[in-house]
Amino acid sequence: xxxxxxxxxxxxxxxxxxxxxxxxxxxxxxxxxxxxxxxxxxxxxxxxxxxxxxxxxxxxxxxxxxxxxxxxxxxxxxxxxxxxxxxxxxxxxxxxxxxxxxxxxxxxxxxxxxxxxxxxxxxxxxxxxxxxxxxxxxxxxxxxxxxxxxxxxxxxxxxxxxxxxxxxxxxxxxxxxxxxxxxxxxxxxxxxxxxxxxxxxxxxxxxxxxxxxxxxxxxxxxxxxxxxxxxxxxxxxxxxxxxx
Numbered sequence: 001x002x003x004x005x006x007x008x009x010x011x012x013x014x015x016x017x018x019x020x021x022x023x024x025x026x027x028x029x030x031x032x033x034x035x036x037x038x039x040x041x042x043x044x045x046x047x048x049x050x051x052x053x054x055x056x057x058x059x060x061x062x063x064x065x066x067x068x069x070x071x072x073x074x075x076x077x078x079x080x081x082x083x084x085x086x087x088x089x090x091x092x093x094x095x096x097x098x099x100x101x102x103x104x105x106x107x108x109x110x111x112x113x114x115x116x117x118x119x120x121x122x123x124x125x126x127x128x129x130x131x132x133x134x135x136x137x138x139x140x141x142x143x144x145x146x147x148x149x150x151x152x153x154x155x156x157x158x159x160x161x162x163x164x165x166x167x168x169x170x171x172x173x174x175x176x177x178x179x180x181x182x183x184x185x186x187x188x189x190x191x192x193x194x195x196x197x198x199x200x201x202x203x204x205x206x207x208x209x210x211x212x213x214x215x216x217x218x219x220x221x222x223x224x225x226x227x228x229x230x231x232x233x234x235x236x237x238x239x240x241x242x243x244x
Contacts, residue, residue: 027237030073030083032200034233037064042225043211043218044093044105044165060097065090065108067229069202079121081147087113091227093214106162107214113206115153115184121145125192143192149204150185159215169215176212183207190235200233 039059046058071085092108095101123146156179161169186204193199205228211217213225 027196027239028075029238030075030198030235031071031238032073032233032235033068033070034200034202034231035066035068036229036231038067038089038091039064039228039230040091040093040109040214040225041227042093042214043216043221044095044098044100044107044214046098046100060094063092063094065092067231069229069231069233073119073235078124081119081121082116083119084114084116087111087115087229089113089229091213103164103168104162105165105168105216107165107216108160109157109213109215110160111155111157111213113153113155113182115151115182117149117151117153117184119147119149121147123147143190143198145190145192145198146187147189148187151183153182153184153206155180155182155206155208155213157213159213161215165216174212174216176210180208180210180213182209196237198235198237200235201231202233203228203230 040063041058045060045063067087067089069085069087071083073081073083075081088111090108090110092106094106095104096106123144125143125145128142128144158178184204184206186202188200188202188204190198190200205226208225208227211221211224213227
């Protein structure tokens with residue numbers, strides 16, 4: 001009877017053990033792609049008063065714009081990874097409903113971001129489901145991974161202002177480049193759906209080294225422009241590419 005009572009406990013323990021085969025060893029490379037909204041935080045738009053709930057009220061869902069990400073990840077060990085990625089996206093802002101509604105500035109910016117980053121996995125490939133195929137082999141699906149990332153990159157951008165903003169830019173004789181450095185940081189999760197495929201969710205902010213991603217800088221600005229990219233991703237685990 002005691003053995004029978006222990007069976008559910010042992011089964012539950014097996015379900016949360018790391019997935020067998022340690023897929024990061026046999027497949028140390030991952031290619032991924034995804035899409036989701038880009039949200040901008042800068043000098044145009046924002047909440048109607050200073051009480052912006054630590055920036056939360058500055059988020060304008062109606063000005064969210066699409067972003068697309070693609071990248072390649074290399075996994076040298078259980079807890080660390082490195083990758084390079086490419087982001088194509090748009091960002092937008094509008095003074096309507098904000099503290100500076102009377103000036104009526106609106107902008108849209110198209111951008112291309114290239115970045116490299118490191119990732120730390122405090123949780124990697126923990127099995128939450130298990131299964132056996134027709135040959136009696138354990139399948140690596142139903143796994144969960146969580147990671148934090150940070151890095152640096154370059155953004156090439158093009159600003160498209162409305163008439164009011166363009167007039168202000170001409171009046172102030174604003175001169176700035178179309179390229180700057182950004183520092184991405186954020187977190188993500190991955191859910192394994194097969195031996196070679198994962199579904200990922202990632203959110204990360206990008207801190208810019210200039211204040212002109214919207215084509216304008218306010219005299220009262222205290223920080224540079226920031227944008228967030230939130231994506232749903234499809235991840236494919238590659239073999240060793242001949243490096244094993």
